[in-house]
Amino acid sequence: MKKNTYYNFSAGPATLPLTVLQQAQAEMLNWHDTGFSIMEIGHRTELFQQLLTEIKNDLRQLVNIPSHYHVLFFAGGANTQFSAVPMNLLGDKQHADYFNTGVWSVLAMQEAKKYCQVNDVTTAVPNACYAIPDKTTWQFDPRAAYVHYTSNETITGVQFHQIPDVGSVPLVADMTSCFLSQPIDISQFGLIYAAAQKNFGQAGVTLIIVRDDVLSQALAITPATLDYQLQIKNNSCLNTPPTYAIYILGLMLQWLKQQGGLSAMEKINRRKAAKLYAAIDASDFYHNQVNPTDRSIMNVTFTLPDENLTKQFLHIAQQAGLYQLRGHKKLGGIRASIYNAMPEAGVDTLLAVMKNFERS
Numbered sequence: 001m002k003k004n005t006y007y008n009f010s011a012g013p014a015t016l017p018l019t020v021l022q023q024a025q026a027e028m029l030n031w032h033d034t035g036f037s038i039m040e041i042g043h044r045t046e047l048f049q050q051l052l053t054e055i056k057n058d059l060r061q062l063v064n065i066p067s068h069y070h071v072l073f074f075a076g077g078a079n080t081q082f083s084a085v086p087m088n089l090l091g092d093k094q095h096a097d098y099f100n101t102g103v104w105s106v107l108a109m110q111e112a113k114k115y116c117q118v119n120d121v122t123t124a125v126p127n128a129c130y131a132i133p134d135k136t137t138w139q140f141d142p143r144a145a146y147v148h149y150t151s152n153e154t155i156t157g158v159q160f161h162q163i164p165d166v167g168s169v170p171l172v173a174d175m176t177s178c179f180l181s182q183p184i185d186i187s188q189f190g191l192i193y194a195a196a197q198k199n200f201g202q203a204g205v206t207l208i209i210v211r212d213d214v215l216s217q218a219l220a221i222t223p224a225t226l227d228y229q230l231q232i233k234n235n236s237c238l239n240t241p242p243t244y245a246i247y248i249l250g251l252m253l254q255w256l257k258q259q260g261g262l263s264a265m266e267k268i269n270r271r272k273a274a275k276l277y278a279a280i281d282a283s284d285f286y287h288n289q290v291n292p293t294d295r296s297i298m299n300v301t302f303t304l305p306d307e308n309l310t311k312q313f314l315h316i317a318q319q320a321g322l323y324q325l326r327g328h329k330k331l332g333g334i335r336a337s338i339y340n341a342m343p344e345a346g347v348d349t350l351l352a353v354m355k356n357f358e359r360s
């Protein structure tokens with residue numbers, strides 16, 4: 001099977017642009033005329049340090065990151081940041097606010113509870129996993145060191161389309177499944193973290209963007225590798241960083257630039273999602289449970305009338321070259337993850353399969 005003859009709707013690790021994979025392949029045995037693979041080059045060499053600097057500069061330019069924000073590359077995925085965030089941001093405080101809008105929020109809260117008292121901002125609206133609870137119901141704890149939210153809940157397909165206003169308390173966002181899908185005003189945030197394998201790279205590296213002034217002395221129990229201030233001092237190289245994943249992230253940034261940057265990506269991403277939701281809404285056969293104004297532009301979930309039809313649909317889709325459309329095991333149904341690297345033609349093919357299947 002050739003990469004350009006099928007579409008991969010995996011929620012993560014997710015599809016990468018063909019040209020990025022081809023460039024990685026072409027450079028695999030001889031990176032920048034070194035005679036070595038990028039995998040075989042020391043992280044403290046001038047060569048790799050230069051690459052890190054270039055990637056950081058590309059990112060700063062692409063996202064427009066103000067100079068009082070640090071950019072860090074961590075191993076350990078987004079789940080590791082569920083612990084690193086409280087350990088680095090609590091300082092003398094013992095409380096933190098969390099929006100609970102789905103599975104990833106809950107996992108972040110569970111980890112945070114090991115280090116502090118967690119207040120569920122959205123507790124007034126139980127099971128808020130198919131809609132972002134209305135502002136008027138939010139309950140903040142005045143003692144909170146920070147407010148955490150999950151910008152896009154990857155499993156249900158619920159997304160904040162506005163940055164929540166939390167006043168002067170630092171806002172922390174898990175943007176793992178939506179970072180770099182659209183322009184973003186970094187200055188609204190104290191800290192953003194995003195594992196790369198959904199929307200801008202491969203598994204292994206997590207990007208952190210953190211404002212200078214939100215960093216407290218890390219808790220005494222903080223592992224050195226998870227101490228943001230130590231990692232800032234060491235340019236993310238306190239220990240060996242995930243060098244190959246960082247390299248692929250760098251290629252993705254160049255690809256995003258070639259696509260016209262984040263405004264151009266947003267237009268395409270919105271158009272892809274709008275087409276799918278319009279088809280679902282126009283049909284009595286497919287159903288999406290998410291509040292229309294809170295629907296994700298990255299993960300489009302829908303159900304068919306029964307499990308048997310869902311199985312048949314997945315089978316027919318695969319025959320048409322559409323892969324990994326099965327919904328998360330907790331939800332069932334279908335999930336089309338349509339991140340940056342999913343071509344619009346993939347969505348158009350999916351729409352055609354949906355129409356034909358409904359008719360038959």
Ligand SMILES: *Cc1c(COP(=O)(O)O)cnc(C)c1O
Pocket residue numbers: 012076077078079080104150152153154174175176177195198
């Ligand atoms: C996938 C995902 C995670 C988990 O990422 P890991 O790198 O596997 O730890 C966390 N949050 C969100 C929003 C995700 O989509």
